Amino acid sequence: MIRLGLIREGKTPADNRVALTPAQCKWIHKNSDEVRIFAQSSPGRCFSDKEYRAAGIEVVDDISDCDILLGIKEVPVSQLIPNKTYLFFSHTRKKQSYNQELFQSIISSKITLIDYECLEHEDGQRILGFGFFAGVVGAHNGMMGYGHRSGAYDLVRVYRQRSFRELIHTYFGLRIPPVKVAVTGSGRVAHGILEIMNLMGIVEVEPEDYLLKKYSYPVYTQLKGAGLYERKTDGAYNRVHFHDHPSEYNCKFLPYAMQSDILMNGIYWDTAMPRLFEREAVQDPAWRLHTIADITDDAFGSVPINLGDQTIEDPVYGVSKTSFKKTAPYLPGSVDVMAVGNLPNELPRDASRYFGEQLIKYVLEDLVKNNQSDVIERATMVKEGVLTSRYYYLADYAAGK
Numbered sequence: 001m002i003r004l005g006l007i008r009e010g011k012t013p014a015d016n017r018v019a020l021t022p023a024q025c026k027w028i029h030k031n032s033d034e035v036r037i038f039a040q041s042s043p044g045r046c047f048s049d050k051e052y053r054a055a056g057i058e059v060v061d062d063i064s065d066c067d068i069l070l071g072i073k074e075v076p077v078s079q080l081i082p083n084k085t086y087l088f089f090s091h092t093r094k095k096q097s098y099n100q101e102l103f104q105s106i107i108s109s110k111i112t113l114i115d116y117e118c119l120e121h122e123d124g125q126r127i128l129g130f131g132f133f134a135g136v137v138g139a140h141n142g143m144m145g146y147g148h149r150s151g152a153y154d155l156v157r158v159y160r161q162r163s164f165r166e167l168i169h170t171y172f173g174l175r176i177p178p179v180k181v182a183v184t185g186s187g188r189v190a191h192g193i194l195e196i197m198n199l200m201g202i203v204e205v206e207p208e209d210y211l212l213k214k215y216s217y218p219v220y221t222q223l224k225g226a227g228l229y230e231r232k233t234d235g236a237y238n239r240v241h242f243h244d245h246p247s248e249y250n251c252k253f254l255p256y257a258m259q260s261d262i263l264m265n266g267i268y269w270d271t272a273m274p275r276l277f278e279r280e281a282v283q284d285p286a287w288r289l290h291t292i293a294d295i296t297d298d299a300f301g302s303v304p305i306n307l308g309d310q311t312i313e314d315p316v317y318g319v320s321k322t323s324f325k326k327t328a329p330y331l332p333g334s335v336d337v338m339a340v341g342n343l344p345n346e347l348p349r350d351a352s353r354y355f356g357e358q359l360i361k362y363v364l365e366d367l368v369k370n371n372q373s374d375v376i377e378r379a380t381m382v383k384e385g386v387l388t389s390r391y392y393y394l395a396d397y398a399a400g401k
């Protein structure tokens with residue numbers, strides 16, 4: 001029998017999400033004799049201790065007799081329990097300096113670390129992630145920002161709703177003016193954005209039509225890799241080649257900025273990739289974009305006028321078109337930017353349920369049977385305090401260099 005513990009989040013401010021909901025724990029107990037789940041008592045979790053108890057899950061303070069511990073965010077060094085197996089987002093695989101001490105402590109405490117971010121299907125697609133609900137919340141907030149700026153409609157705050165279902169109910173009777181919305185990306189975040197576009201009755205059109213036509217109803221177009229990038233030498237696009245050599249490509253987004261009212265950015269981005277536009281482009285008289293929901297959210301990244309994060313309570317700021325400085329939102333001479341790094345926390349119960357579903361479907365059985373599947377093996381960064389071969393490139397980082 002494997003004892004599985006849901007740990008209380010120790011990072012401050014504490015994340016309110018959880019890896020398995022009470023109903024999912026109950027389902028696991030019903031369907032497996034091999035695993036018992038314990039929830040460490042937590043005041044801030046989006047599912048209360050009472051809800052876990054009501055589902056038949058024991059709520060405990062001390063979780064140290066569990067074999068496998070599941071969290072969400074980084075576990076503070078002082079709370080690590082030696083010799084355990086942990087699953088959480090460690091944010092260490094890119095040698096993040098702010099988590100180096102944590103990584104070293106994991107090794108010295110002979111812990112096994114399986115990082116959620118490293119759990120991938122055979123073809124390299126990530127198994128777990130919160131991107132879908134980041135897309136949902138970010139797209140809602142983007143449309144909310146445009147509603148404020150234009151005065152055309154009002155949208156509620158997502159975090160004040162109990163669930164996604166409740167949020168959807170608030171769209172009843174919503175009339176969006178004939179705006180044009182550009183959606184970038186093709187992953188989980190993009191899927192969440194499209195969900196909101198469709199729920200709000202915004203109509204999908206092809207990129208070519210979007211650029212040429214004027215519509216009497218709201219429309220969106222989705223720009224994926226081939227629609228966004230072209231090789232500098234011959235104008236072609238090849239996905240694998242682009243992923244390996246992003247700096248050899250140009251971005252084709254600019255004409256869309258001149259034809260869109262709102263941008264919902266959901267691409268994957270890193271510094272080697274071209275930006276969607278350069279910041280001076282906002283000074284072009286033909287520039288039309290008023291509202292940018294930068295869900296990708298890299299400061300000075302794919303959206304160069306992303307000047308850093310706001311909070312869930314206050315997600316939108318303006319960027320002056322002349323000074324490129326932060327302003328209050330919704331001013332005439334500025335572009336509004338919605339940039340928040342923890343968007344899924346606005347819908348934590350739904351985001352947790354979605355995460356837990358993928359965990360149960362693709363990871364849990366291998367984890368509790370301890371039959372070392374390839375998926376688990378590839379995501380195990382440290383095994384009983386020893387760096388695994390796939391992660392040898394972290395040797396310096398682990399040694400404190």
Ligand SMILES: NC(=O)c1ccc[n+]([C@@H]2O[C@H](COP(=O)([O-])OP(=O)(O)OC[C@H]3O[C@@H](n4cnc5c(N)ncnc54)[C@H](O)[C@@H]3O)[C@@H](O)[C@H]2O)c1
Nearest residue numbers: 131134186187188189243267268295296297340341342343
């Ligand atoms: N603001 C927030 O709260 C928040 C939350 C979740 C994700 N995000 C960010 O949103 C972005 C998209 O996340 P997602 O969940 O949709 O990701 P995803 O993994 O679901 O999809 C990423 C897409 O990018 C492509 N891709 C993967 N590697 C690539 C590479 N090296 N070069 C180019 N393209 C590549 C993939 O094929 C996929 O289509 C990420 O930058 C992520 O950090 C933000």
